[in-house]
Structure formats: structure tokens, C-alpha cells
Amino acid sequence: MLNILIIGNGQCGNRILDAINRRALGGGKNCSRLARFYSRQKFKSHVETLALNTAINDLKEMKFTKAKDRIHIEHLHGVGANRNIGKQVFGEKKERIMRQIEERGNFDIAFVITSASGGTGSSFTPLLVKEMKNRYNYPVYCLVVLPFREEGTLYLQNTAFSIREIRQSGTDGIILADNQYLKNIGGSIQEAYNGINDMIAERILFLLDALDSEMMMVTDLGDFKSVMSGGAGLATMGFFKSDKETSIKTAIQSTLSPAGLLFSTDVYKEASRAMIIIKGDRKYLNVDDISDEIEKLSRAIGHVFKGIIVRSGEYPQVLSVLTLESAHEMEKLYNIAIQAIQQEKEKKQRVEKESELDKTFSMIEGLEPEY
């Protein structure tokens, strides 16, 4: 049995963690809040979850994560997208945060979930990972959510710096999920967030289940580590759940297609290593068809690990984990981020010069109110 730690930092990280806990309690989208009082989590592994946030309201919003796992790192009501303040708060509260991890025991693998663009999660994550890597010898993977591109200059510049810092933190790999790419889920912004969080939670739970399952064809933690160590330190995941109409070939293709992935990439051009895990009833799993599809991918990118988990009565579900050797979409994001940083710099310079407003205020210099 694997010991797994999942940490959610900041509002986005907290919400995704809560979606994972809801699913682990067996809940779909409408799972009752009461479920957490009487259900046992369906993790096969021993999983500890921990939510960190400077904003108490974000922690209170969580419905399926135990109160003891929601840790408030006091600083006003968040750090207002300011990563410098976030880093300072982490520095001040570091030992308290690390004690929380220490108390939860030793692990085989850890995941840290955050948005790249806010203040708290994106500044805590690189510093936290660095501390974890210094103190423990288990792999630490980050799941990082990229912003909608129209969310503003501060979020864009935070993204550019935080991704670079997370890469340099010693993390064993970054799994990307992109709000912009996934936004066609539709509905209100809250519905889109819930939909995206649910997609991420579904993939993470499938992965955890697979890493701790008896397989007909084996992939294990060692294979996952090998996949994640390939490429340029960035990865993404794809998923597809088939019904009785879908062939296993189509299911595998779908997990590698835009509809199945969490980040925009042409896997046949940009992927470096992959892991494909298939779960379902033996009668749907034609081994020749599976091999055909996997070979097509491995001819294009190199090595592909494959795993098959037999679950009687279930239509196949397929998960892909892909490390990337290049990421065109990330280059595009950095180009807009550079413009955003420039824009913020020019604005600051303009404000630092004596502004028209300063001139207006100075008109009453030397005068006193007369009554």
C-alpha cells in the first residue's frame, strides 16, 4: 500500500483538493456534504490531504476536507496576488507549515496543487517543494493550473515567474492544467471551475488507483517516476471514459486528443515519454488493438509504458500521462506575460514621476482651511 500526500495551496489548490476528497468519498457532483461524516474514503492507498491558505474564507468554503486538514496561515484575507508578500509569509510561517507535514508521517509520493497566477499558492509552492526536497527523499510532483489569459497583467506575470521558480524548486515534475484551454466546459465561471476541478480530480484519483493496483500488465510508481523524469520537466494528463459504443482504439486516441487533455499540445510532436493505463472488463480489452495504438505513439515519441487493470463489468477508462519535450502553448503564454510585465513596469514608472494628480494636490500647499 502506498503512502501518498496531497497538498492544495491557495484557493485554486484548496478547491481541487476538495474535489479530490469529494470523489474519494464516492461523490459525484452532487455528493452530499454529510457524506464526509459517515463515509470512508475510497482510497486504496493511505492518503493524507492538507490544504494551506492565507485566506480563512477559502478554507471555510471546503466541504469535503476535514477541518484538521485545513490549515490557516494567518495573513489578512489572502495576499492579494502579491507573490512577494506570499513568499515573506511562507518564510515567517515555514516551521509551522513543515510541522504539519512532519506530523503526517512518511510518504512514497507527494503532489502539491496550486494555481500559477494567484498570490498565496504560487508563492508558497516553490518554497514548500524546496523545503520538502531538502528534508525528505520521496518524489514531489506539482499540479499547476494556468490562468484564463484575460485575467489581467498581474496574474500573467505571476504565472511566468512562478512556473520558473517551481521548475527550479527541485520538484520531480510539473503537471499542467490550463483554465484557458478547458474553459469551453461552459456555464458560469463557478460552473467552469467546478467542471475543471472535477476533470483534474478524476485523473488524479485514477492515477492513484492505478499506482496501487494489481495489473495484468504492470505500470507502477517506478514507471511513473521514469515518465515524469523525461522531457523538459513539464507534463500533462489525458483521460477518456468509454461506453458500449466506443472501441478501445478510439478510447486510447481520445485520451491523447484535445478533448481528453488538460493542456494544449500535439502529443505526437511535443511529448517525450508517456504512460497509458487502461482499466476495464477483459472482454473490451483487445490486446492487439491496444498494442497497435501504443506502438503508434511510441514510434512518434519514444518510450510508452502501458498498464492494464482488469475490472469486471466496467467499460474501459484510459488515462495518459505525458511529459513534454517542448510546449508551444507555454511559449505563447510567456510572450503575453512579457508584455504584461512591461505594461506593469511602464505604469509604475509613470506613477513614480510627478503625476497630474500630484500637481492638482499641490495647488493647496501652504493653505489652511478657513471656517
Ligand SMILES: Nc1nc2c(ncn2[C@@H]2O[C@H](COP(=O)(O)OP(=O)(O)OP(=O)(O)O)[C@@H](O)[C@H]2O)c(=O)[nH]1
Ligand atoms: N481551475 C480552477 N481555477 C481556479 C479556481 N479558483 C481560482 N482559480 C484560478 O486561480 C487563479 C487565482 O489564484 P488563487 O488560487 O485564487 O489565488 P491564491 O493562491 O489563493 O492567492 P491570493 O488569493 O492572491 O492570496 C486564477 O487564475 C483563477 O482563474 C478553481 O476553483 N478552479
